[in-house]
Amino acid sequence: MKQNFASFVKKESLHILRDTRTMLIVMLIPVVLMVLFGFAISTEVNNVNVAVVAPNRTDGIRDAVERLSQNEYFTFKGYITPDDIDPYLRSGKASAVVVFASDYERGVTQAATGVPTKPVIQLIVDASNVNTAGSSTAYLQSILLGAASQQAMFETRMLFNPQMRSAYNFVPGIMGLIFILVCAMMTSVSIVREKEVGTMEVLLVSPVRPVKIIFAKMIPYFAISCVVLVTILLLARYLLEVPMSGGVGGIFTISLLYLILSLSLGLLVSTIAQTQVVALLISAVVMMMPILMLSGMLFPIENLPKFFQVISNIVPARWYIDAVRKMMIQGLPIVAVWKNCAILLGMTIALLGVSLKKFNDKLE
Amino acid sequence: MNDIVISVRELSKRFGNFTAVDRISFDVYRGEIFGFLGANGAGKTTAMRMLCGLSYPTSGKGSVAGYDIMHEGEQIKRHIGYMSQRFSLYNDLTVWENMRLFAGIYGLNKSQTEQQATELLERLNFSSERNTLVGSLPLGWKQKLSFAIATIHRPEVVFLDEPTGGVDPITRRQFWEMIYEAAESGTTIFVTTHYMDEAEYCTRVSIMVDGKVQALDTPTRLKQQFATESMDEVFRILARGAQRGE
Amino acid sequence: MGAIEVHNLSKSYGKVQALDSVSFSVERGELFGLIGPDGAGKTTLFRLLTTLLNPDSGSAEVDGCDTAKDYLAIRSRVGYMPGRFSLYPDLSVEENLQFFAALFGVTIEDSYDLIAPIYKQIEPFRTRRAGKLSGGMKQKLALSCALIHRPNVLFLDEPTTGVDAVSRSELWDMLSELKERGITILVSTPYMDEASRCDRIALCNEGRILKIDTPEGIVRGFDKQLYGISAKNMFALLEKARTADGVEDCYPFGEKHHLVAREEFDEAKFVAQLGDIEGLQIIRTAPTIEDMFIKLMKR
Numbered sequence: 001m002k003q004n005f006a007s008f009v010k011k012e013s014l015h016i017l018r019d020t021r022t023m024l025i026v027m028l029i030p031v032v033l034m035v036l037f038g039f040a041i042s043t044e045v046n047n048v049n050v051a052v053v054a055p056n057r058t059d060g061i062r063d064a065v066e067r068l069s070q071n072e073y074f075t076f077k078g079y080i081t082p083d084d085i086d087p088y089l090r091s092g093k094a095s096a097v098v099v100f101a102s103d104y105e106r107g108v109t110q111a112a113t114g115v116p117t118k119p120v121i122q123l124i125v126d127a128s129n130v131n132t133a134g135s136s137t138a139y140l141q142s143i144l145l146g147a148a149s150q151q152a153m154f155e156t157r158m159l160f161n162p163q164m165r166s167a168y169n170f171v172p173g174i175m176g177l178i179f180i181l182v183c184a185m186m187t188s189v190s191i192v193r194e195k196e197v198g199t200m201e202v203l204l205v206s207p208v209r210p211v212k213i214i215f216a217k218m219i220p221y222f223a224i225s226c227v228v229l230v231t232i233l234l235l236a237r238y239l240l241e242v243p244m245s246g247g248v249g250g251i252f253t254i255s256l257l258y259l260i261l262s263l264s265l266g267l268l269v270s271t272i273a274q275t276q277v278v279a280l281l282i283s284a285v286v287m288m289m290p291i292l293m294l295s296g297m298l299f300p301i302e303n304l305p306k307f308f309q310v311i312s313n314i315v316p317a318r319w320y321i322d323a324v325r326k327m328m329i330q331g332l333p334i335v336a337v338w339k340n341c342a343i344l345l346g347m348t349i350a351l352l353g354v355s356l357k358k359f360n361d362k363l364e
Numbered sequence: 365m366n367d368i369v370i371s372v373r374e375l376s377k378r379f380g381n382f383t384a385v386d387r388i389s390f391d392v393y394r395g396e397i398f399g400f401l402g403a404n405g406a407g408k409t410t411a412m413r414m415l416c417g418l419s420y421p422t423s424g425k426g427s428v429a430g431y432d433i434m435h436e437g438e439q440i441k442r443h444i445g446y447m448s449q450r451f452s453l454y455n456d457l458t459v460w461e462n463m464r465l466f467a468g469i470y471g472l473n474k475s476q477t478e479q480q481a482t483e484l485l486e487r488l489n490f491s492s493e494r495n496t497l498v499g500s501l502p503l504g505w506k507q508k509l510s511f512a513i514a515t516i517h518r519p520e521v522v523f524l525d526e527p528t529g530g531v532d533p534i535t536r537r538q539f540w541e542m543i544y545e546a547a548e549s550g551t552t553i554f555v556t557t558h559y560m561d562e563a564e565y566c567t568r569v570s571i572m573v574d575g576k577v578q579a580l581d582t583p584t585r586l587k588q589q590f591a592t593e594s595m596d597e598v599f600r601i602l603a604r605g606a607q608r609g610e
Numbered sequence: 611m612g613a614i615e616v617h618n619l620s621k622s623y624g625k626v627q628a629l630d631s632v633s634f635s636v637e638r639g640e641l642f643g644l645i646g647p648d649g650a651g652k653t654t655l656f657r658l659l660t661t662l663l664n665p666d667s668g669s670a671e672v673d674g675c676d677t678a679k680d681y682l683a684i685r686s687r688v689g690y691m692p693g694r695f696s697l698y699p700d701l702s703v704e705e706n707l708q709f710f711a712a713l714f715g716v717t718i719e720d721s722y723d724l725i726a727p728i729y730k731q732i733e734p735f736r737t738r739r740a741g742k743l744s745g746g747m748k749q750k751l752a753l754s755c756a757l758i759h760r761p762n763v764l765f766l767d768e769p770t771t772g773v774d775a776v777s778r779s780e781l782w783d784m785l786s787e788l789k790e791r792g793i794t795i796l797v798s799t800p801y802m803d804e805a806s807r808c809d810r811i812a813l814c815n816e817g818r819i820l821k822i823d824t825p826e827g828i829v830r831g832f833d834k835q836l837y838g839i840s841a842k843n844m845f846a847l848l849e850k851a852r853t854a855d856g857v858e859d860c861y862p863f864g865e866k867h868h869l870v871a872r873e874e875f876d877e878a879k880f881v882a883q884l885g886d887i888e889g890l891q892i893i894r895t896a897p898t899i900e901d902m903f904i905k906l907m908k909r
Binding site for chain 1: 709
Binding site: 402403404405502503529530531532533534535537540541544545547548558559560561564565583584594596599600603604 | 771802
């Protein structure tokens, strides 16, 4: 009977390989999404023109401006007078203007000794693009702070992603989405297709137990997902330059767990749906929407209304994305996210149990 | 009676190197029930598509209801009715909604629709089912209704694609009575089918093999010609010589 | 005990009574036909016998096993070909066959002698995708797949629907051959003219069995005199004949109308009563299965 299991797997693989179009889509979607989120939809600061207003060019100010102009993300457009600020910003000659107070040096020294001071730097930013404005403000602050030699003039500090590269945040989200797409959607559609074509009837009227047929179906999709996983990690590391300082072992382990969970979800959908269209709809609406909205992929969970925060607890992607973020960006080891792992494992067992129970060997 | 409704001369359709329909010629007369038979892949469907104005012939000419199939496809569509077992009516619409929909598709105006549809329902003894969902009607009723709707705009020709598969013998006969009645009133019926017992109901029958019309006559004369008891045997004798599959 | 024993089997889907207390038995090695239109309950009966559905009431045994208790045993002993040819369109002829062989834990070689007469006809196309086969070839492949594990009982649900007359006739020839090899076959069809190819048939309609007998026996049961009538204008003839004296029933039957005569029917009187009808012909005709079906339905 071992031999026939192998031939089931072979048959499923043939189905997948012969459907070149779907296969291509599955392999390309992660790449497209990674590039899209990584570059095109970016909130990164790039080539920001900065002008400076300085009543007296002290050493401290000159030092600050020097750091600014050497930074690859900013272009120093020269010193201007206060009257030029408005025309410069309006005409787009500069997107940000740094105004140093005349008592800048004194303020810096005072702050160093712990004496409270009033602000000595003003940032005037073109906020027509809210995202870039936000990040360039934050970034400018950190550069100027550095110039004022560890002066605690601002409370803001950028942790882990000092350059605020958005790709770092999106990669785990994309992973959470893609695996559901590949595993859950494709397995459910492939099982339901057999119901539609009528081959399921013949499979059921055979001595082979449904469990075997199901696992044979899962294996090729699991394999494809592994390829996709490696692709994403390679793209993340070398194209988007995500640090992954915590090592990839942990990310891999939790991803494999998430893959199995997604496969079980797909199986569950296939027991409910009778047609491929329904299977697709369930996968898209019931699974994708919560991932996009409630997993922290697009919106931070803390910003959600209380009710949705509670709901988000049952969205597996939330726990997965959170764990991958911690490992990928903060460089934490897998033991630090044991809670996420335990929750995902529990969900997997429950889902697999329910769907195997529901998948009976009769037509009703 | 000898008024020609469908006329086809040397009609061919080629797809690349493949000649699906190979120089077929025939005439169909007004009020005839014309059976158009052929094995899977013999070219029946391709030929019928050309007659319905859905595809252009590669060569040859033909006319349906007086309109040229090469240039007047749109006119043809307005003067024919079509019914198949696969696509007939919308199950999620009521009897009346289906009638109104198809009457609209066939270009009837509001008062014509009202009048024709009411008349049809009365003739079918269906008036009480006017607001019933088509999906909940028995198969036989659906087929009768769908034939009625295919003739709602009083077309010159009705194309029937395997009309009575799977229906019980009594309903089937009621269906053929409707067809006889329509033919009697001057509508020409063009039937394609796999089933030879359906062929026996036809005035004349043509049998296509490998893209050509191999036989065309009344069922009685065909049976005499091939010295057989049934149309089924006539068909098998002709189709056994076929070279190509689907 | 027969190969298939069915006792008062009933099944309903919601309000629809698909099968209403059906009983019959099929002998070993018999070719048994279920003849009836769509909605007769044929597919439901197949699904109950192949253990895909559980009955509401009643019981059945297939090859000596109870469909409820020993359903796993039944599944390795029967071959089943559902209404739509259940093949994988994206797999080749050979891959389909290999898969179904693996499903039952056998190899193609093990059963080659059994399937050879059928499979040989499509073997030249073994690398072609099943989706690209003609209706007749699909039918042969599906039958080969259903036979791959040498089943004792073969269930074929409408194997001739949607295929042309030549392929249909070939299928019946293949079934006769399989019967010779001792396989019990239960086959359904909506086409009355195929009934004569079976050893015995059950006429079914709306979830009930109207009659079970040999095809000859069924026809013999038609106890009325039957005439075939025809004329130039068939429709007018039908309307007139129906109202004539001594006519129990008259309905279209291909080229002719069939007229079921009562005791008192008199041919000469009938002709006179019809009056002037061009090309009138009337001859005594032997009844067919379909005539009997109509009679049973009207009762």
